[in-house]
Amino acid sequence: MRTIDVSVITDNIKEMCIEANHFLSEDMKTALKNATGMERAPLGRQILEQLQENMKIAGEDMIPICQDTGMAVVFMEIGQDVHFEGGLLEDAINEGVRRGYVEGYLRKSVVKDPIYRDNTKDNTPAIIHYNIVQGDKVTITVAPKGFGSENMSRVFMLKPADGIEGVKNAILTAVKDAGPNACPPMVVGVGIGGTFEKCALMAKRALSRPVDIRSSIPYVKELEEEMLQKINASGIGPGGLGGSTTALAVNIDTYPTHIAGLPVAINICCHVNRHAVRVI
Numbered sequence: 001m002r003t004i005d006v007s008v009i010t011d012n013i014k015e016m017c018i019e020a021n022h023f024l025s026e027d028m029k030t031a032l033k034n035a036t037g038m039e040r041a042p043l044g045r046q047i048l049e050q051l052q053e054n055m056k057i058a059g060e061d062m063i064p065i066c067q068d069t070g071m072a073v074v075f076m077e078i079g080q081d082v083h084f085e086g087g088l089l090e091d092a093i094n095e096g097v098r099r100g101y102v103e104g105y106l107r108k109s110v111v112k113d114p115i116y117r118d119n120t121k122d123n124t125p126a127i128i129h130y131n132i133v134q135g136d137k138v139t140i141t142v143a144p145k146g147f148g149s150e151n152m153s154r155v156f157m158l159k160p161a162d163g164i165e166g167v168k169n170a171i172l173t174a175v176k177d178a179g180p181n182a183c184p185p186m187v188v189g190v191g192i193g194g195t196f197e198k199c200a201l202m203a204k205r206a207l208s209r210p211v212d213i214r215s216s217i218p219y220v221k222e223l224e225e226e227m228l229q230k231i232n233a234s235g236i237g238p239g240g241l242g243g244s245t246t247a248l249a250v251n252i253d254t255y256p257t258h259i260a261g262l263p264v265a266i267n268i269c270c271h272v273n274r275h276a277v278r279v280i
């Protein structure tokens with residue numbers, strides 16, 4: 001059994017909130033660079049170059065990549081041989097988010113109640129997902145999610161008879177309906193299977209998979225590649241102003257489901273697709 005003081009979790013999450021909002025992950029940097037070289041539309045290429053210049057300025061001057069510094073989504077993969085001490089883990093996670101957003105001068109975008117909408121003034125509470133795994137380590141993923149793209153996400157409760165063609169149609173429908181509102185080029189996370197809430201969680205989690213890694217399941221890998229090609233053929237383009245780069249990646253995860261259902265969720269993320277990962 002390994003013991004971890006929850007203050008370690010707080011300190012890391014504070015740093016990760018600041019890191020994710022100021023620096024693009026290496027896989028996203030490479031994807032944007034490659035897309036710029038392949039973009040066929042002059043205006044689209046210009047926009048991609050401006051986005052990369054924005055990233056450079058953000059990192060050098062410690063200015064957030066985007067003014068919407070998002071709602072903090074935290075994935076905790078906790079080894080079953082880990083014991084936490086020093087307080088409640090959930091309180092420690094939220095304290096890390098609070099410190100990151102307050103001390104990092106990041107925009108506070110969370111309201112206490114969805115109807116009355118008083119700002120919490122520290123961007124808490126976070127959205128926290130826990131998963132118990134083997135071992136004595138803790139893997140933390142902090143993924144600030146802006147709502148320009150979040151608002152464009154969809155869940156489709158398809159019938160089994162809709163099959164894979166129904167899944168393809170759902171993905172393309174969500175992306176085309178999103179259009180410029182999701183700040184393309186986007187990353188498209190897709191969850192297929194499970195239940196209403198499970199497919200949505202898979203779609204969210206899929207966004208944190210490096211964009212240069214495809215599914216290990218052959219038909220899912222083929223589906224990811226086909227959907228990326230079709231999305232980029234839509235002509236939406238960078239900034240929604242036309243071009244051949246509407247998405248940088250389509251990441252799909254699947255899960256067993258009920259004989260009567262075929263749930264599909266599409267969680268769209270903008271061109272920054274922020275996430276930071278640490279193993280403790």
